[in-house]
Amino acid sequence: xxxxxxxxxxxxxxxxxxxxxxxxxxxxxxxxxxxxxxxxxxxxxxxxxxxxxxxxxxxxxxxxxxxxxxxxxxxxxxxxxxxxxxxxxxxxxxxxxxxxxxxxxxxxxxxxxxxxxxxxxxxxxxxxxxxxxxxxxxxxxxxxxxxxxxxxxxxxxxxxxxxxxxxxxxxxxxxxxxxxxxxxxxxxxxxxxxxxxxxxxxxxxxxxxxxxxxxxxxxxxxxxxxxxxxxxxxxxxxxxxxxxxxxxxxxxx
Amino acid sequence: xxxxxxxxxxxxxxxxxxxxxxxxxxxxxxxxxxxxxxxxxxxxxxxxxxxxxxxxxxxxxxxxxxxxxxxxxxxxxxxxxxxxxxxxxxxxxxxxxxxxxxxxxxxxxxxxxxxxxxxxxxxxxxxxxxxxxxxxxxxxxxxxxxxxxxxxxxxxxxxxxxxxxxxxxxxxxxxxxxxxxxxxxxxxxxxxxxxxxxxxxxxxxxxxxxxxxxxxxxxxxxxxxxxxxxxxxxxxxxxxxxxxxxxxxxxxxxxxxxxxxx
Numbered sequence: 001x002x003x004x005x006x007x008x009x010x011x012x013x014x015x016x017x018x019x020x021x022x023x024x025x026x027x028x029x030x031x032x033x034x035x036x037x038x039x040x041x042x043x044x045x046x047x048x049x050x051x052x053x054x055x056x057x058x059x060x061x062x063x064x065x066x067x068x069x070x071x072x073x074x075x076x077x078x079x080x081x082x083x084x085x086x087x088x089x090x091x092x093x094x095x096x097x098x099x100x101x102x103x104x105x106x107x108x109x110x111x112x113x114x115x116x117x118x119x120x121x122x123x124x125x126x127x128x129x130x131x132x133x134x135x136x137x138x139x140x141x142x143x144x145x146x147x148x149x150x151x152x153x154x155x156x157x158x159x160x161x162x163x164x165x166x167x168x169x170x171x172x173x174x175x176x177x178x179x180x181x182x183x184x185x186x187x188x189x190x191x192x193x194x195x196x197x198x199x200x201x202x203x204x205x206x207x208x209x210x211x212x213x214x215x216x217x218x219x220x221x222x223x224x225x226x227x228x229x230x231x232x233x234x235x236x237x238x239x240x241x242x243x244x245x246x247x248x249x250x251x252x253x
Numbered sequence: 254x255x256x257x258x259x260x261x262x263x264x265x266x267x268x269x270x271x272x273x274x275x276x277x278x279x280x281x282x283x284x285x286x287x288x289x290x291x292x293x294x295x296x297x298x299x300x301x302x303x304x305x306x307x308x309x310x311x312x313x314x315x316x317x318x319x320x321x322x323x324x325x326x327x328x329x330x331x332x333x334x335x336x337x338x339x340x341x342x343x344x345x346x347x348x349x350x351x352x353x354x355x356x357x358x359x360x361x362x363x364x365x366x367x368x369x370x371x372x373x374x375x376x377x378x379x380x381x382x383x384x385x386x387x388x389x390x391x392x393x394x395x396x397x398x399x400x401x402x403x404x405x406x407x408x409x410x411x412x413x414x415x416x417x418x419x420x421x422x423x424x425x426x427x428x429x430x431x432x433x434x435x436x437x438x439x440x441x442x443x444x445x446x447x448x449x450x451x452x453x454x455x456x457x458x459x460x461x462x463x464x465x466x467x468x469x470x471x472x473x474x475x476x477x478x479x480x481x482x483x484x485x486x487x488x489x490x491x492x493x494x495x496x497x498x499x500x501x502x503x504x505x506x507x508x509x510x511x512x513x514x515x
Binding site: 099 | 402404405407408409410411412413414423426427429501503504505
């Protein structure tokens with residue numbers, strides 16, 4: 001359960017002026033829900049995610065996770081970044097096992113869990129590869145496995161498929177959904193793709209640009225498990241895409 | 254065609270350029286015929302005299318020992334300082350201007366002052382080598398630490414890594430390719446400062462060997478000693494490159510631009 005309450009963030013720019021990145025954001029995400037934060041680039045959606053992660057401080061307002069105020073990062077909230085942020089000096093196994101060892105899981109147990117996870121994200125056989133030897137899609141699979149490894153209650157995904165080609169992107173969206181349907185973690189998913197947000201989410205939080213404010217919250221009542229090819233023919237899906245795209249179009253106020 | 258094939262073999266181009274240099278030297282010495290420029294062949298012939306002379310071997314050994322010590326102390330102190338400077342604006346603000354001020358000063362120029370304070374012995378020489386190596390090491394470590402992707406740090410923090418372990422577990426390995434470039438510059442600096450400090454505080458070492466021969470007008474030995482110093486530098490660099498490649502094989506390829514200067 002994530003409760004975001006009247007959150008604002010102001011940055012001091014290089015020229016010394018104050019720039020409001022986020023203004024008065026309130027959002028509550030029940031446990032097990034998949035919520036996308038959708039908005040044009042520069043709307044502060046990633047900043048919102050970083051504040052929930054405890055990586056960036058809010059200027060005002062607060063975030064509570066499981067009833068406790070967020071004051072810093074913690075293993076209950078696992079981030080996945082667009083740029084993968086893998087440790088380049090560690091192998092695939094080394095990356096995925098890192099958080100487990102950091103959490104004090106005994107090595108033997110940790111190794112078993114890593115092997116299982118790598119199988120789940122289709123990276124069996126790549127255990128000893130280094131990040132520079134992997135494609136973007138494989139790097140993001142490693143990053144997702146690394147975050148899932150320490151079993152956070154909440155996944156914070158910052159445009160995780162934004163740097164991937166269309167084919168890999170679709171592939172990973174499906175894999176993410178099948179993983180999510182198994183363990184139903186709470187997910188905050190930042191994206192600027194309307195289709196991606198609708199395909200994945202229970203709810204879409206639409207933001208305006210600069211300063212980032214709430215524009216609309218749309219419930220996505222499409223049945224699960226979702227199959228892309230079926231959704232594309234589904235009228236409700238099509239109507240939701242159009243509805244949200246119209247919302248995003250008239251963002252210039 | 255055959256010549257081009259031969260030239261593309263590894264090790265052949267440097268050998269050719271080396272031989273060309275020696276030939277040019279030989280020719281220049283013959284044409285000019287001055288006492289201060291002995292022929293390449295006579296210098297090469299006197300190399301064994303330097304290399305297999307127990308006394309000069311001991312001098313070279315003493316030099317290398319001081320160099321290794323100065324380098325090791327610099328690695329142990331300058332790398333952590335640079336890394337912390339790269340991560341903390343306050344620490345960088347404190348040490349930065351000071352280091353920028355000392356950076357362009359030739360370290361050997363400090364030797365007279367250091368000698369006044371600490372004498373002409375090993376301590377002064379190790380100290381000046383340490384100073385010479387420290388600055389490029391601090392500089393490169395700081396640049397490396399500053400360039401660390403914030404999201405690597407965030408990922409580690411989310412895993413529960415405590416802040417006190419961050420510098421050695423995340424910042425150091427991330428910055429290692431850059432730190433190793435600093436070390437490479439540092440080795441060259443150590444060699445330069447080592448020789449020049451011994452030329453000023455003439456008590457022992459390769460620099461002393463060099464100037465004693467010069468005083469006694471043994472020009473062949475002077476040149477042979479310079480060749481030995483060059484060879485030591487070459488060997489140390491080649492050795493270090495192997496270590497560097499082994500430690501940072503995982504890094505994305507980058508231009509190994511190394512700035513030197515003494």
